[in-house]
Amino acid sequence: MMLYLRLYFEFFKTGLFSVGGGMATLPFLYAISDKTGWFSHELLADMVAVSESTPGPIGVNMATYVGYVTGGIPGALIATAGLVTPCCIIILLIAKALKAFRQNKYVDAAFYGLQPCSVGLIAAAGMLVLKISLFDFGLFGETGKLIDLFNFKAIVLAAILLICTRYVKKLKGLHPIVFIAASALVGIVFAF
Numbered sequence: 001m002m003l004y005l006r007l008y009f010e011f012f013k014t015g016l017f018s019v020g021g022g023m024a025t026l027p028f029l030y031a032i033s034d035k036t037g038w039f040s041h042e043l044l045a046d047m048v049a050v051s052e053s054t055p056g057p058i059g060v061n062m063a064t065y066v067g068y069v070t071g072g073i074p075g076a077l078i079a080t081a082g083l084v085t086p087c088c089i090i091i092l093l094i095a096k097a098l099k100a101f102r103q104n105k106y107v108d109a110a111f112y113g114l115q116p117c118s119v120g121l122i123a124a125a126g127m128l129v130l131k132i133s134l135f136d137f138g139l140f141g142e143t144g145k146l147i148d149l150f151n152f153k154a155i156v157l158a159a160i161l162l163i164c165t166r167y168v169k170k171l172k173g174l175h176p177i178v179f180i181a182a183s184a185l186v187g188i189v190f191a192f
Contacts, residue, residue, distance in 0.1 A: 003071050004078045011063050011082030019118050025059040026125030038070045045132040053180045
């Protein structure tokens with residue numbers, strides 16, 4: 001029972017403070033990983049990859065996955081409920097008050113001020129994903145060899161994707177799902 005309460009509370013906090021969408025939940029998920037030990041940073045990177053390639057919001061997918069890994073189907077339901085509860089409460093309160101305050105310059109300024117916060121949270125999450133994906137600090141710590149710090153397969157794949165999406169005209173217009181599917185296939189074939 002305590003596990004379910006903690007799952008709900010941890011994801012309630014995540015849902016309450018992660019302004020800016022699913023990727024903004026990543027710093028909170030890293031903190032949950034460090035605090036609870038329910039999952040490793042490497043597993044979190046895998047969960048991001050799976051959540052990005054499945055339908056639905058990444059934050060909800062991640063909460064459901066962590067809840068399932070931690071507490072089975074009830075854990076998945078409770079973690080997901082914990083994540084979305086603050087959103088529902090806040091939206092109901094805002095909808096009630098929005099008509100009266102929508103033209104208020106302070107409310108407008110507050111929404112404008114939240115934009116950089118969202119960008120910062122998403123950038124921090126992106127940096128953490130890069131750190132886990134492109135570098136192997138665990139192996140480097142064991143061997144002390146600089147060559148072991150880099151995940152060369154991931155770096156080559158990232159470089160190829162960057163070139164294909166930015167500089168190859170025929171590929172620039174393709175839907176991102178094509179690149180996600182291709183990356184998943186490469187990961188399976190080359191055992192990332």
